[in-house]
Amino acid sequence: EIVLTQSPATLSLSPGERATLSCRASQSVGYYLHWYQQKRGQAPRLLIYDASNRATGLPARFSGSGSGTDFTLTISSLEPEDFAVYYCQQRSNWPLTFGGGTKVEIK
Amino acid sequence: EVQLVESGGGLVQPGGSLRLSCAASGFTFSSYAMTWVRQAPGMGLDWVSTITYSLGTYYADSVEGRFTISRDNSKNTLYLQMDSLRAEDTAVYYCVRGGGSSSFLSWGQGTLLTVSS
Numbered sequence: 001e002i003v004l005t006q007s008p009a010t011l012s013l014s015p016g017e018r019a020t021l022s023c024r025a026s027q028s029v030g031y032y033l034h035w036y037q038q039k040r041g042q043a044p045r046l047l048i049y050d051a052s053n054r055a056t057g058l059p060a061r062f063s064g065s066g067s068g069t070d071f072t073l074t075i076s077s078l079e080p081e082d083f084a085v086y087y088c089q090q091r092s093n094w095p096l097t098f099g100g101g102t103k104v105e106i107k
Numbered sequence: 108e109v110q111l112v113e114s115g116g117g118l119v120q121p122g123g124s125l126r127l128s129c130a131a132s133g134f135t136f137s138s139y140a141m142t143w144v145r146q147a148p149g150m151g152l153d154w155v156s157t158i159t160y161s162l163g164t165y166y167a168d169s170v171e172g173r174f175t176i177s178r179d180n181s182k183n184t185l186y187l188q189m190d191s192l193r194a195e196d197t198a199v200y201y202c203v204r205g206g207g208s209s210s211f212l213s214w215g216q217g218t219l220l221t222v223s224s
Binding site (some may be wrong): 044 | 142151152153154157165167168201206207208209210211212213214215216217
Protein backbone atom coordinates (compact mmCIF):
# COMPACT_ATOMS: atom_id res chain seq x y z
CA GLU A 1 0.00 0.00 0.00
CA ILE A 2 1.26 3.46 -0.92
CA VAL A 3 1.33 5.74 2.11
CA LEU A 4 0.87 9.46 1.52
CA THR A 5 2.28 11.79 4.17
CA GLN A 6 1.03 15.36 4.19
CA SER A 7 2.81 18.21 5.90
CA PRO A 8 2.34 20.28 7.83
CA ALA A 9 -0.72 18.97 9.63
CA THR A 10 -1.87 22.53 10.25
CA LEU A 11 -0.91 25.73 8.48
CA SER A 12 -1.80 29.02 10.18
CA LEU A 13 -1.80 31.90 7.72
CA SER A 14 -3.48 35.22 7.09
CA PRO A 15 -5.59 36.13 4.04
CA GLY A 16 -3.33 37.25 1.21
CA GLU A 17 -0.45 35.02 2.26
CA ARG A 18 0.98 32.17 0.22
CA ALA A 19 0.22 28.60 1.28
CA THR A 20 2.50 25.70 0.41
CA LEU A 21 1.24 22.20 1.18
CA SER A 22 3.33 19.06 0.79
CA CYS A 23 2.42 15.46 0.00
CA ARG A 24 5.08 12.75 0.00
CA ALA A 25 4.47 9.21 -1.28
CA SER A 26 6.14 6.09 0.12
CA GLN A 27 6.92 5.01 -3.46
CA SER A 28 6.65 6.61 -6.85
CA VAL A 29 3.13 7.41 -8.07
CA GLY A 30 4.33 9.08 -11.29
CA TYR A 31 1.97 11.96 -11.96
CA TYR A 32 -1.09 10.15 -10.58
CA LEU A 33 -1.58 12.41 -7.60
CA HIS A 34 -4.68 14.52 -6.97
CA TRP A 35 -5.67 17.25 -4.49
CA TYR A 36 -9.05 17.85 -2.85
CA GLN A 37 -10.46 20.59 -0.65
CA GLN A 38 -12.97 19.95 2.10
CA LYS A 39 -14.73 22.74 3.94
CA ARG A 40 -16.40 22.12 7.30
CA GLY A 41 -19.64 20.22 6.89
CA GLN A 42 -19.22 19.79 3.14
CA ALA A 43 -18.18 17.03 0.79
CA PRO A 44 -14.67 17.20 -0.67
CA ARG A 45 -14.18 18.67 -4.11
CA LEU A 46 -11.50 18.04 -6.70
CA LEU A 47 -8.94 20.82 -7.10
CA ILE A 48 -5.97 19.39 -8.98
CA TYR A 49 -5.70 16.15 -10.94
CA ASP A 50 -2.64 14.34 -12.23
CA ALA A 51 -0.30 16.52 -10.17
CA SER A 52 -0.71 19.82 -11.96
CA ASN A 53 -4.02 20.09 -13.84
CA ARG A 54 -6.62 22.44 -12.40
CA ALA A 55 -10.19 21.19 -12.21
CA THR A 56 -12.78 23.06 -14.23
CA GLY A 57 -13.48 26.49 -12.79
CA LEU A 58 -10.68 26.42 -10.23
CA PRO A 59 -9.12 29.85 -9.69
CA ALA A 60 -5.60 30.32 -10.99
CA ARG A 61 -4.28 31.01 -7.48
CA PHE A 62 -4.28 27.23 -6.99
CA SER A 63 -1.45 25.28 -8.57
CA GLY A 64 0.02 21.82 -8.22
CA SER A 65 3.47 20.52 -8.98
CA GLY A 66 5.67 17.49 -8.51
CA SER A 67 6.14 13.94 -9.71
CA GLY A 68 7.34 10.62 -8.38
CA THR A 69 7.21 10.90 -4.61
CA ASP A 70 7.10 14.65 -3.84
CA PHE A 71 4.19 16.91 -4.60
CA THR A 72 3.15 20.44 -3.70
CA LEU A 73 -0.13 22.32 -3.69
CA THR A 74 0.35 26.08 -3.70
CA ILE A 75 -2.26 28.75 -3.06
CA SER A 76 -0.60 31.97 -4.18
CA SER A 77 -2.72 34.39 -2.16
CA LEU A 78 -5.22 33.02 0.34
CA GLU A 79 -8.82 34.14 0.05
CA PRO A 80 -11.21 33.78 3.02
CA GLU A 81 -12.95 30.85 1.31
CA ASP A 82 -9.69 28.90 1.02
CA PHE A 83 -9.45 28.11 4.73
CA ALA A 84 -10.26 24.41 4.74
CA VAL A 85 -8.71 20.95 4.88
CA TYR A 86 -6.75 19.70 1.89
CA TYR A 87 -6.13 16.06 1.00
CA CYS A 88 -3.87 14.42 -1.54
CA GLN A 89 -4.77 11.07 -3.13
CA GLN A 90 -2.96 8.62 -5.42
CA ARG A 91 -4.39 6.46 -8.17
CA SER A 92 -1.12 4.81 -9.20
CA ASN A 93 -1.76 1.54 -7.33
CA TRP A 94 -4.57 -0.29 -5.61
CA PRO A 95 -5.60 0.30 -2.92
CA LEU A 96 -6.29 3.95 -3.63
CA THR A 97 -5.04 5.99 -0.72
CA PHE A 98 -5.38 9.46 0.76
CA GLY A 99 -3.01 11.53 2.81
CA GLY A 100 -4.00 12.48 6.31
CA GLY A 101 -4.82 16.07 5.34
CA THR A 102 -3.51 19.57 5.96
CA LYS A 103 -5.75 22.06 7.70
CA VAL A 104 -5.25 25.64 6.53
CA GLU A 105 -6.52 27.89 9.30
CA ILE A 106 -6.76 31.61 9.80
CA LYS A 107 -3.92 33.02 11.86
CA GLU B 108 -25.15 19.34 -13.76
CA VAL B 109 -23.72 16.23 -12.14
CA GLN B 110 -25.75 15.06 -9.15
CA LEU B 111 -25.01 12.19 -6.81
CA VAL B 112 -27.59 11.54 -4.10
CA GLU B 113 -26.86 8.92 -1.47
CA SER B 114 -29.48 7.20 0.64
CA GLY B 115 -29.82 4.25 2.99
CA GLY B 116 -27.69 5.33 5.93
CA GLY B 117 -28.85 4.98 9.50
CA LEU B 118 -28.28 3.22 12.82
CA VAL B 119 -27.40 -0.47 12.71
CA GLN B 120 -26.32 -2.89 15.42
CA PRO B 121 -22.91 -4.55 15.22
CA GLY B 122 -23.10 -7.61 13.01
CA GLY B 123 -26.00 -6.17 11.05
CA SER B 124 -26.39 -5.33 7.38
CA LEU B 125 -27.36 -2.29 5.35
CA ARG B 126 -27.43 -1.28 1.71
CA LEU B 127 -26.48 2.18 0.54
CA SER B 128 -27.71 3.57 -2.75
CA CYS B 129 -26.52 6.45 -4.89
CA ALA B 130 -28.72 7.94 -7.59
CA ALA B 131 -26.67 9.57 -10.32
CA SER B 132 -27.69 12.11 -12.94
CA GLY B 133 -26.19 14.69 -15.25
CA PHE B 134 -23.63 12.41 -16.90
CA THR B 135 -23.39 9.11 -18.78
CA PHE B 136 -23.35 6.86 -15.73
CA SER B 137 -22.35 3.69 -17.56
CA SER B 138 -19.16 5.31 -18.87
CA TYR B 139 -17.61 6.05 -15.49
CA ALA B 140 -16.03 4.13 -12.67
CA MET B 141 -17.86 4.79 -9.42
CA THR B 142 -16.47 4.74 -5.92
CA TRP B 143 -17.46 4.80 -2.26
CA VAL B 144 -15.29 6.85 0.08
CA ARG B 145 -15.97 7.15 3.81
CA GLN B 146 -15.05 9.55 6.55
CA ALA B 147 -15.28 8.63 10.21
CA PRO B 148 -16.29 11.46 12.57
CA GLY B 149 -13.46 13.99 12.85
CA MET B 150 -11.16 11.88 10.69
CA GLY B 151 -9.74 11.90 7.17
CA LEU B 152 -10.92 10.33 3.94
CA ASP B 153 -10.83 6.56 3.50
CA TRP B 154 -11.31 4.80 0.16
CA VAL B 155 -13.75 1.87 0.45
CA SER B 156 -14.48 0.41 -2.96
CA THR B 157 -14.54 1.10 -6.70
CA ILE B 158 -16.46 -0.50 -9.54
CA THR B 159 -15.23 0.21 -13.05
CA TYR B 160 -17.41 0.84 -16.10
CA SER B 161 -16.55 -2.71 -17.16
CA LEU B 162 -17.72 -4.05 -13.75
CA GLY B 163 -14.32 -4.76 -12.26
CA THR B 164 -14.43 -4.36 -8.49
CA TYR B 165 -11.83 -3.32 -5.94
CA TYR B 166 -12.04 -3.19 -2.15
CA ALA B 167 -10.07 -1.86 0.78
CA ASP B 168 -8.68 -4.65 2.94
CA SER B 169 -10.78 -3.42 5.85
CA VAL B 170 -14.04 -4.22 4.04
CA GLU B 171 -13.02 -7.09 1.70
CA GLY B 172 -15.41 -10.01 2.17
CA ARG B 173 -17.97 -7.91 4.07
CA PHE B 174 -18.96 -5.19 1.57
CA THR B 175 -20.14 -5.64 -2.02
CA ILE B 176 -20.23 -2.84 -4.56
CA SER B 177 -22.55 -3.05 -7.54
CA ARG B 178 -24.22 -0.86 -10.12
CA ASP B 179 -27.39 -0.84 -12.18
CA ASN B 180 -26.69 1.14 -15.32
CA SER B 181 -30.36 0.98 -16.37
CA LYS B 182 -31.25 2.87 -13.20
CA ASN B 183 -28.13 5.05 -13.00
CA THR B 184 -27.64 3.78 -9.48
CA LEU B 185 -24.64 2.66 -7.46
CA TYR B 186 -24.97 0.37 -4.45
CA LEU B 187 -22.93 -0.73 -1.46
CA GLN B 188 -24.14 -3.82 0.38
CA MET B 189 -22.57 -3.85 3.82
CA ASP B 190 -22.67 -6.99 5.97
CA SER B 191 -21.10 -7.96 9.30
CA LEU B 192 -20.93 -4.32 10.26
CA ARG B 193 -18.54 -3.16 12.95
CA ALA B 194 -18.34 -0.06 15.11
CA GLU B 195 -15.33 1.06 13.08
CA ASP B 196 -17.50 1.23 9.96
CA THR B 197 -19.27 4.24 11.46
CA ALA B 198 -18.74 7.07 9.00
CA VAL B 199 -20.24 9.34 6.40
CA TYR B 200 -20.24 7.41 3.14
CA TYR B 201 -19.72 9.43 -0.02
CA CYS B 202 -20.67 8.32 -3.51
CA VAL B 203 -18.03 9.49 -5.95
CA ARG B 204 -17.82 9.65 -9.74
CA GLY B 205 -14.49 8.32 -10.91
CA GLY B 206 -11.71 6.30 -9.37
CA GLY B 207 -9.00 3.99 -10.62
CA SER B 208 -8.07 5.48 -13.97
CA SER B 209 -9.26 8.96 -13.01
CA SER B 210 -9.42 11.26 -10.04
CA PHE B 211 -12.54 11.53 -7.91
CA LEU B 212 -14.36 13.94 -10.17
CA SER B 213 -17.62 14.60 -8.35
CA TRP B 214 -18.88 13.84 -4.84
CA GLY B 215 -22.30 13.39 -3.31
CA GLN B 216 -23.21 14.98 0.00
CA GLY B 217 -22.85 11.73 1.89
CA THR B 218 -25.00 9.50 4.06
CA LEU B 219 -24.21 8.70 7.68
CA LEU B 220 -23.88 5.13 8.89
CA THR B 221 -23.74 4.56 12.62
CA VAL B 222 -22.93 1.08 13.92
CA SER B 223 -23.78 0.87 17.59
CA SER B 224 -25.74 -1.23 20.04
